[in-house]
Amino acid sequence: MSDTLTIAGKEYNSRLIVGTGKYKDFDETKLAVEASGAEIVTVAVRRVNISNPGEPMLVDYLDPKKYTFLPNTAGCFTGDDAVRTLRLAREAGGWDLVKLEVLGDQKTLYPNMPETVEAAKTLIKEGFQVMVYCNDDPIQAKILEDIGCCAIMPLGAPIGSGLGIQNPVGIRIIVEQANVPVLVDAGVGTASEAAQAMELGCDAVLMNTAIAEAKDPIRMARAMNNAVKAGRDAYLSGRMPKKLYADPSSPLAGLI
Amino acid sequence: MMINVTINGDTHSLKEALPLLELLSKFEIEHDKVAIEHNREIVPKTTFGDVTVGDGDNLEIVHFIGGG
Numbered sequence: 001m002s003d004t005l006t007i008a009g010k011e012y013n014s015r016l017i018v019g020t021g022k023y024k025d026f027d028e029t030k031l032a033v034e035a036s037g038a039e040i041v042t043v044a045v046r047r048v049n050i051s052n053p054g055e056p057m058l059v060d061y062l063d064p065k066k067y068t069f070l071p072n073t074a075g076c077f078t079g080d081d082a083v084r085t086l087r088l089a090r091e092a093g094g095w096d097l098v099k100l101e102v103l104g105d106q107k108t109l110y111p112n113m114p115e116t117v118e119a120a121k122t123l124i125k126e127g128f129q130v131m132v133y134c135n136d137d138p139i140q141a142k143i144l145e146d147i148g149c150c151a152i153m154p155l156g157a158p159i160g161s162g163l164g165i166q167n168p169v170g171i172r173i174i175v176e177q178a179n180v181p182v183l184v185d186a187g188v189g190t191a192s193e194a195a196q197a198m199e200l201g202c203d204a205v206l207m208n209t210a211i212a213e214a215k216d217p218i219r220m221a222r223a224m225n226n227a228v229k230a231g232r233d234a235y236l237s238g239r240m241p242k243k244l245y246a247d248p249s250s251p252l253a254g255l256i
Numbered sequence: 257m258m259i260n261v262t263i264n265g266d267t268h269s270l271k272e273a274l275p276l277l278e279l280l281s282k283f284e285i286e287h288d289k290v291a292i293e294h295n296r297e298i299v300p301k302t303t304f305g306d307v308t309v310g311d312g313d314n315l316e317i318v319h320f321i322g323g324g
Binding site: 019020021022023026029042043044045046047048050053054057058059069071072074084087088089090091092093094159160186207208209212 | 263264265266268283284285286289290291292293296298299300301316317318319320321322323324
């Protein structure tokens with residue numbers, strides 16, 4: 001039975017999206033991405049090093065024909081910078097699917113939501129398909145969906161913190177009300193937390209640091225691959241109700 | 257007379273105004289792997305050959321790198 005993820009009209013088998021930052025080198029990036037099973041990878045847009053143009057490039061290791069490159073606006077603190085970055089990204093890659101994040105504070109990297117909303121409106125008007133990083137507020141999430149974002153991506157915890165999902169109730173409400181995919185983006189630290197995001201009903205999980213900063217990133221990538229699948233299956237299965245008292249698993253009839 | 261062009265925030269002196277594609281090959285940049293802003297306007301890839309870079313111009317040349 002197929003259970004695919006559809007984002008902006010395109011189907012994916014994997015429900016794990018991985019970042020490509022913070023790895024030791026491009027070889028490790030490539031192996032970790034392969035182990036994760038991800039079909040979408042986030043990438044950043046930065047200036048070419050003019051003094052050393054021959055240095056290795058990400059696209060030499062990850063083939064944009066094989067993976068969907070999702071350009072992000074990480075590091076942008078104004079909507080204007082984010083929009084400018086994504087216009088360049090669209091020209092570099094030739095595709096419209098992007099990840100918008102407008103940050104509001106250096107220390108927490110929490111999103112600046114008013115700037116995010118304005119930037120999303122501009123991008124959508126220009127034909128971009130916007131997957132949007134946001135806080136875990138259901139009202140804000142609804143606003144982003146209503147203006148036409150193709151996926152809502154609330155944070156589980158601050159970017160790179162590995163604290164796990166701090167507000168499962170908020171995430172669950174966002175999932176219940178949304179008519180577009182909801183992804184937990186940021187904050188997942190280990191496999192059980194990725195599974196938890198999926199058990200809450202999220203359509204996918206996006207992570208970078210949890211894999212890249214594990215002692216063995218390639219093994220952690222595999223763990224996350226499995227965790228997302230397990231969490232999805234558990235969600236679709238419908239968990240048993242919680243009970244206050246024990247309920248024996250072996251029949252009582254026929255006891256000696 | 258030399259001209260000055262700002263590329264990725266740094267000033268570079270060039271002998272003369274020249275087509276963007278020529279400038280890229282001069283700096284050994286593979287044109288199919290980058291995107292370019294010329295005086296804050298996106299340059300579509302298909303028009304790299306048509307744009308001339310002149311004195312006082314500002315270029316941003318970017319590519320994809322690892323990121324989360």
